[in-house]
Amino acid sequence: MKHPLLKLEPLIWLLFGQGILLGTVLLTPWVLVVGLAIPLGIVPADALSYERATLLASHIVGRLVLLGLIVLPLWKGAHHMRHTFIDFGGAERDAWVAPLLYLLATVGSVLAVVAVIRI
Amino acid sequence: MARNAHPHAMAPSKPGRTRTAPPQLPDRFPFGGRYLAYTLFDLTGILYLLLGFLVLCTVWSLGSGEAVWNGALERHRNILYIGFHAIALVGLIFVGIRFFGFFPKAQPPRVGPVKPPPKGVILVGLYALWIGVTVCLSIVLAGGVF
Numbered sequence: 314m315k316h317p318l319l320k321l322e323p324l325i326w327l328l329f330g331q332g333i334l335l336g337t338v339l340l341t342p343w344v345l346v347v348g349l350a351i352p353l354g355i356v357p358a359d360a361l362s363y364e365r366a367t368l369l370a371s372h373i374v375g376r377l378v379l380l381g382l383i384v385l386p387l388w389k390g391a392h393h394m395r396h397t398f399i400d401f402g403g404a405e406r407d408a409w410v411a412p413l414l415y416l417l418a419t420v421g422s423v424l425a426v427v428a429v430i431r432i
Numbered sequence: 433m434a435r436n437a438h439p440h441a442m443a444p445s446k447p448g449r450t451r452t453a454p455p456q457l458p459d460r461f462p463f464g465g466r467y468l469a470y471t472l473f474d475l476t477g478i479l480y481l482l483l484g485f486l487v488l489c490t491v492w493s494l495g496s497g498e499a500v501w502n503g504a505l506e507r508h509r510n511i512l513y514i515g516f517h518a519i520a521l522v523g524l525i526f527v528g529i530r531f532f533g534f535f536p537k538a539q540p541p542r543v544g545p546v547k548p549p550p551k552g553v554i555l556v557g558l559y560a561l562w563i564g565v566t567v568c569l570s571i572v573l574a575g576g577v578f
């Protein structure tokens with residue numbers, strides 16, 4: 314019988330690949346503006362006032378962008394961390410490390426769907 | 433008339449033992465020579481996982497009301513958050529440049545009946561997408577439009 318993770322490998326690789334491509338593309342402006350420009354005062358804080366942020370995020374495009382911003386990096390991170398762990402000699406422990414990391418990404422993804430719906 | 437020999441007529445009765453060396457890490461792994469970029473690329477996984485959960489917390493706070501949202505934005509002013517985001521930005525640029533560099537080389541010669549565009553075109557397209565989305569989304573987030 315195939316290990317369940319092997320069956321899921323195509324899906325995991327799809328999410329991993331999109332995590333690198335779309336995750337990087339979407340995270341760059343988020344980190345630039347929300348992570349750096351607003352906290353450093355380069356952009357006024359009211360650019361993301363509660364009313365405006367809610368307006369942007371509650372649009373269908375806004376919800377999809379936010380979902381991609383959370384879910385894709387989580388899967389890229391989980392899969393890359395798994396391989397880092399293997400590369401550093403953890404191949405024997407992969408049987409529990411891989412499910413743990415993917416479980417973390419799954420829980421994060423489910424919470425992301427909830428977070429985007431409840432805006 | 434002679435028959436053709438069976439292709440496995442001369443095969444040994446049982447397979448011979450294959451001698452294989454035990455797997456071992458290359459001398460320069462993990463931070464020597466070309467392994468440095470490989471290992472750093474692997475390690476960006478931690479950065480992406482943290483960023484994913486940080487964005488999740490921020491978006492969650494937006495759904496929890498104005499006071500919680502303002503608190504989340506205030507937390508982003510903490511020097512640790514700013515430092516993390518500065519490192520994250522360097523990591524994102526590193527991943528982008530590295531991944532976009534080998535993405536065109538990884539394309540198959542044909543996808544069904546279609547030939548992929550030349551490598552240069554793919555590379556320019558990827559950078560145009562990255563820069564275009566970064567500029568547009570940054571303007572939206574910074575209040576330039578909408």
